[in-house]
Amino acid sequence: xxxxxxxxxxxxxxxxxxxxxxxxxxxxxxxxxxxxxxxxxxxxxxxxxxxxxxxxxxxxxxxxxxxxxxxxxxxxxxxxxxxxxxxxxxxxxxxxxxxxxxxxxxxxxxxxxxxxxxxxxxxxxxxxxxxxxxxxxxxxxxxxxxxxxxxxxxxxxxxxxxxxxxxxxxxxxxxxxxxxxxxxxxxxxxxxxxxxxxxxxx
Numbered sequence: 001x002x003x004x005x006x007x008x009x010x011x012x013x014x015x016x017x018x019x020x021x022x023x024x025x026x027x028x029x030x031x032x033x034x035x036x037x038x039x040x041x042x043x044x045x046x047x048x049x050x051x052x053x054x055x056x057x058x059x060x061x062x063x064x065x066x067x068x069x070x071x072x073x074x075x076x077x078x079x080x081x082x083x084x085x086x087x088x089x090x091x092x093x094x095x096x097x098x099x100x101x102x103x104x105x106x107x108x109x110x111x112x113x114x115x116x117x118x119x120x121x122x123x124x125x126x127x128x129x130x131x132x133x134x135x136x137x138x139x140x141x142x143x144x145x146x147x148x149x150x151x152x153x154x155x156x157x158x159x160x161x162x163x164x165x166x167x168x169x170x171x172x173x174x175x176x177x178x179x180x181x182x183x184x185x186x187x188x189x190x191x192x193x194x195x196x197x198x199x200x201x202x
């Protein structure tokens with residue numbers, strides 16, 4: 001009986017030691033598990049933070065690209081507007097040069113006794129039309145320079161109207177200058193015929 005009690009005591013002692021060891025192992029495992037979880041959590045947070053930084057960098061890059069594209073669009077818009085105004089400015093310059101040439105011819109022929117009154121009236125009309133065209137171009141310039149943004153429908157309508165009116169004024173100015181040149185030719189021809197008649201009468 002004593003033998004069995006000793007055996008029972010030894011077995012009980014072994015089981016209790018084993019349970020204590022197992023409890024310690026479980027405690028160690030629990031600590032390790034918590035450490036592993038903390039490490040994994042930290043790794044995930046690091047990965048998320050890195051991904052967030054990369055996404056922010058991409059957003060900034062896309063924004064810069066969008067800004068660059070917007071800037072390019074605005075630059076092209078301004079260039080287009082300047083080109084449109086330049087076209088009208090050149091047309092006015094051509095008409096002004098033509099008017100000046102006609103005026104020089106009028107002065108020259110007037111000195112020779114040619115009747116230039118009709119031609120002068122045509123040149124005055126051309127000059128008035130040119131001045132009106134310049135005013136319209138100035139209005140277009142003001143409208144286009146008011147903003148680098150896209151024009152509103154109302155602004156587009158106003159711009160189209162001004163452009164058509166300017167074009168009409170330039171055409172009318174050119175027509176008046178052509179009429180002035182024709183008038184001068186007719187006046188020179190009439191003077192030559194009169195002089196021929198006078199010579200014949202003598």
